[in-house]
Amino acid sequence: MMHGPPHPYRWFVRRRGLKYIILYLLSNHGPMTGAQIIDEIERLTMGFWRPSPGSVYPALEELESEGLIKVARVEGTKKYYEITESGKQFIGIPSIDKGTSAVNDFISLAKYIMDNWDSLSEEDKVRVREVIREMMKVMG
Template sequence: MHRMFAGMTPEEARIRLRRGAFGPWGAPFGPPGPDLWGGPHGRRHGRRMKRGNVRAALLALLAERPMHGYEMIQELENRTSGAWRPSPGSVYPNLQMLEDEGLVTSREEGGKRLFSLTDTGRREAARHGDAPWREFAEQPDEGVLHTREEVGRLLNALQQVMAAGSTEQRSRALELIADTRRKLYGILADDPAAE
């Protein structure tokens, strides 16, 4: 096995491989899997909206009209053409914080909580200006869209080799990944525009 991974279990090697690409804290978007590029955590194309942006988006939506929490999630997904669907785990705690701060009120309606802005909440929403979902309206370049698919395929192949491959095959796969990472950095080093 590659000397960098000598004495490690395949799982330890996978963790070290992920961390090596992103520093000692690991990948900023969590472990490989369906959540890497989208799914229940409000991520898309490796991006995650910051807490403040979720908050600002909720204020902007509620400035238009009262809404239920799930309705806000759907609205954000629709307004970004599916590029951003915040999870209930990010929306509902933010709504609770907004309510605790006196910016939002809620009432039961048909078994659901309907949220509305207070006067203070309207002033706060106006202070934020442009709605944060507009950043998703920009059309990403075609290469970025293909990157998502190719990296997903690469991770699937690596996971299969690490799970089912022999010691020799796993070692070769890890060496290939390390070599590919070096070559990717080499692309930037050779590009005068990147300096």
């Protein structure tokens, strides 16, 4: 529930924004239940907005019928939804295969380690050097 005076974006959030928010959450958090989505929106808005089940579950059904999300798994009565490739494209997330994604993450972490090399403990430096040696064996 939203608190405070009417907000000019309230219509957008109620009519269309909730779908975008759900897609964003699923793209960043992986599979989630409707209840988890409600809780996460409340957490992200610091308690200012807790969408009702009467708005979230119809939005999930609509997103599923549009092929933007799918049921990832069912555990008892809980359905876990995940974003589809179409959903990622819909919100502008480029398709990157898992290998490319891992390489991108590796490069970012390597740059971070290089920038902070002087502040690493000797134990961590030894561990990094060992991983580099193992990688060099694999690369030939």
